[in-house]
Amino acid sequence: GQNIDQPTEMTATEGAIVQINCTYQTSGFNGLFWYQQHAGEAPTFLSYNVLDGLEEKGRFSSFLSRSKGYSYLLLKELQMKDSASYLCAVRVRSNDYKLSFGAGTTVTVRA
Amino acid sequence: DGGITQSPKYLFRKEGQNVTLSCEQNLNHDAMYWYRQDPGQGLRLIYYSQIVNDFQKGDIAEGYSVSREKKESFPLTVTSAQKNPTAFYLCASSRDGLEKLFFGSGTQLSVL
Numbered sequence: 001g002q003n004i005d006q007p008t009e010m011t012a013t014e015g016a017i018v019q020i021n022c023t024y025q026t027s028g029f030n031g032l033f034w035y036q037q038h039a040g041e042a043p044t045f046l047s048y049n050v051l052d053g054l055e056e057k058g059r060f061s062s063f064l065s066r067s068k069g070y071s072y073l074l075l076k077e078l079q080m081k082d083s084a085s086y087l088c089a090v091r092v093r094s095n096d097y098k099l100s101f102g103a104g105t106t107v108t109v110r111a
Numbered sequence: 112d113g114g115i116t117q118s119p120k121y122l123f124r125k126e127g128q129n130v131t132l133s134c135e136q137n138l139n140h141d142a143m144y145w146y147r148q149d150p151g152q153g154l155r156l157i158y159y160s161q162i163v164n165d166f167q168k169g170d171i172a173e174g175y176s177v178s179r180e181k182k183e184s185f186p187l188t189v190t191s192a193q194k195n196p197t198a199f200y201l202c203a204s205s206r207d208g209l210e211k212l213f214f215g216s217g218t219q220l221s222v223l
Contacts, residue, residue, distance in 0.1 A: 004153065008151075033211060033212075035212075035214075040199075040217070040219075041216060041217070042201065042214035042215055042216045042217060043154075043201070043212075043214045044214070045211040045212070045213075048211060087153070087154070089154075091209075094209075095209075097142055097144075097159055097161060097167075097205075097208035097209070098156055098159065098169065099154075099156075099212070100153075101146075101153035101154040101155075102153050103151060103152055103153045104153065
């Protein structure tokens with residue numbers, strides 16, 4: 001099966017920076033997604049990486065290294081509303097509609 | 112507004128009963144999916160559909176059934192054969208199956 005690992009929980013202070021790591025060991029690779037999910041709600045799309053490097057979108061950035069099987073999501077200038085679960089998902093094959101998800105990282109932002 | 116709607120938000124199942132979860136989208140997306148979410152685990156794919164009248168089993172299809180008679184609708188039935196149905200069920204869609212997923216707000220299913 002596919003193996004996607006994320007830390008279970010992280011805590012940070014309002015205004016700080018947090019980096020959520022995701023490592024994957026999959027039979028193939030054709031893109032990595034990050035989603036945000038508030039408790040009891042629908043996940044929402046944050047970012048997509050298919051090539052190595054950094055993608056920046058406002059306060060959120062995502063990085064990918066395919067050779068290392070590694071990605072991170074960087075959240076800057078943390079706000080209380082950023083308290084949520086962050087899900088890493090990998091598409092294994094280019095023509096495959098399925099995504100393999102990690103268990104998610106719960107981020108708690110403290111005042 | 113375009114979106115994906117799941118109902119009901121909460122559902123209770125009695126022993127031996129089949130229950131159906133509704134999922135409707137007005138995004139004109141071809142692909143639709145059902146995921147199951149358990150505490151401490153990643154989303155696991157139950158079934159997915161790339162086009163109308165066609166669907167494929169995901170990783171944990173046993174005890175579930177689906178239909179895709181209309182592009183907009185992809186209902187999931189949790190049958191009595193599913194012995195551990197308590198979970199949060201998420202429906203999703205994407206334009207062509209290869210782009211980002213749009214998720215519904217989920218249905219929490221519990222066993223009485």
